[in-house]
Amino acid sequence: MTQIGKAISRLEGWQKVTGSAKYAGDYNVPDLLYGYVVNSTITKGHIISIDTSDALALPGVIKVFTHQNRPGLAWFDIMYTDMDAPPGTVFKPLHDNEIKYNGQPVALIVAERFEIAREASALIKIKYEEMHFETRLDRNIEKGRNAKKGLATALKPPPPKPKGDFSLAYDESPFKVATEYRHSTEHHNPMELFATTTVYEGDGKLTIYDKTQGTINSQIYVANIFGLHFKDVRVLAPFVGGGFGSGLRPQYQLFFSVMAALELKRNVRVTLDRKQMYSFGHRPQVIQKLRFAAETNGKLTALSHLALSETSQFEDYAELVAEWSHKLYPANNTLFSYKLVPLDLYTPIDMRAPGGSTALHAIECTMDELAYQLKMDPLELRLKNYAEIDPSTDKPFTSKALKDCYLKAAEKFGWNERNPEPGSMTHGNKLIGYGMATGIWDAYQFPARVEIGVNAEGKLLVNNATTDIGTGTLTVMTQIAADQFGLSLDEVTFGYGDSKKPFSMFQGGSAMTASTGSAIVIAANVLKKKLLDKAKEITNSPLKDAELKDVMFTHGRMYLKNQVEVYVMLTDIVQANKGKTIKTTNLGAPHMFDLRKYSKMTHSAAFVEVEIDKDLKTITVTRAVTAVAAGKIINPKTATSQITGSMVWGISKALYEETILDENLGKYMNMNLGEYHIPVHADIKQLEVIFVEEKDELINELGVKGVGEIGLVAIPAAIANAIFHATGKRINNLPIHFDELL
Structure with a gap:
């Protein structure tokens, strides 16, 4: 009787489709109070005064918490309050009158009903003293600095040191590409809103239903901040309506719910609305500058990848960006750099395939540009530079079946039918473009x-x-x-x-x-x-x-x-x-001792077809094939679903998704699902997933690697490359808007 390898439907599926699955804001708790958060309307400065009298006069309002009357907290003057906190000083809601970013929570209204609390929020009068702020990455490049080291450094180490003589090798190479890529801000939009229901059990004991990706992480956060014993804090999250990284760190609704419950000795639920979900972590703005060089036969001689990313003024959030090219392709001369620019925005947070989806877009588009310069098939160029060992560490892989990914996906897609000349393939009034790209992601445990x-x-x-x-x-x-x-x-x-x-x-x-x-x-x-x-x-x-x-x-x-x-x-x-x-x-x-001599990676290859209207320049991804090498696949159905969802997000990242920042106001302007564009059903056409056979007897007891992110990282580049093939126009900023093709 074997279950591993079977395509089994999710066991909790019936609960979700029938509505019997309870999420953090669904639990029927007796004697429940409701909290509504008030957010700042300025980007940087100080609160001069807060008048809560009208709000408190509204029948049903129990209390209004501000920095002036919040209860004393432990806070523990430590750098980290949770397992995912980056180096720096964690943001403390209601800590004082300082405003660090637009949308910062400045008050909590607790009432007998949610509607009453929300109505009372409009009655609070706040006077601010505004200060000059900086929220644009491209206008603060000179402030770039190395990220501070902290607990997260083990998972997000700095780029490798230079190797060889990059400048000399680049200058002397017969073929070279120098280019720049810019990525806009993106915000998580899981279906489930962030909510916390805190049940006050008495004697400082709490049962908490939280929207989180880590129950123990939320437990650690609450215990640290409120000075409680860990065993007195129980966090439950049996159902989570999407996370994608937004629930890795505890968000401020958890803080407010627990604070109010402890102070009022009542059960309290705090739910953030959709707009408020844009007031914490996001995928950061990034500027990347790449220079790749190759010999006449296509062999890479020099790789340079410089990345500049945003962080907040109080924490150093870092991602792996600059190092990915050398994990894929060998070169004797390398130069990598990753800098952070502190801005008056909230700290970014991991968003599905953090760093990797950003980096691989730039790397794989640069490889595509180099292939055209060499007059070489983009797939052939990658096979020419195929690495049997990890070029960045000179360590063998525990397993690597990327070559099979290339070949099987190319065959399934029909890559050999491609006419390499840009703009040469048409269908009626449509320009047809084929593009491909490589994917890589760490096999974490x-x-x-x-x-x-x-x-x-x-x-x-x-x-x-x-x-x-x-x-x-x-x-x-x-x-x-x-x-x-x-x-x-x-x-x-x-x-x-x-x-x-x-x-x-x-x-x-x-x-x-x-x-x-x-x-x-x-x-x-x-x-x-x-x-x-x-x-x-x-x-x-x-x-x-x-x-x-x-x-x-x-x-x-x-x-x-x-x-x-x-x-x-x-x-x-x-x-x-x-x-x-x-x-x-x-x-x-993890078998740290046994695996220290190996590199642990998941790989993929993506092939994409786009159609572009000759007159309107509207872009449609008509089909895409992704082949993945991820060790043993426990459940092909759920794994395929993961890759398919990632491919949809890759389409979204390439063509739709961005948060618009008003530089004069320092605030995001499209904080809703009407104006924050994501694909709908009509935007998604034919997507196909292939799992190539990859046996890994070293990686862990099961021989498995994760599939949550590997399906995303290659898609944006493949789409951008397909657009170039269709039009002859290379657009390096994401997302790609159709008007840029006019």
């Missing part, structure tokens, strides 16, 4: 603890604090656990989304299947040994002399490999244990 046990009914119980943000985590973990004991899915219960369960990092970085899944395998192996030891204690046990290597599990039995008729039922083993569940809790962690 985080530590995770898993509790696993067999109960009196012979059912398998598995527990871990991870969340499921819509990726299929519940289903995949159930499949992994079921396979360890040869059980059906309905014989396994996977408990998750609860900070009281064993440790899990937040769900991000395409790491959860590798992290929690590997921990399940490790814990299952320990449990098998315990079950065998217990089975041997049974009177006249047929397995009395068996070793662990001699037994297997299926259909609720432990049996001898070579004598299937010799077995003990799991229920009999538990019964011999006085009916008590036999369980174990164990830690799974």
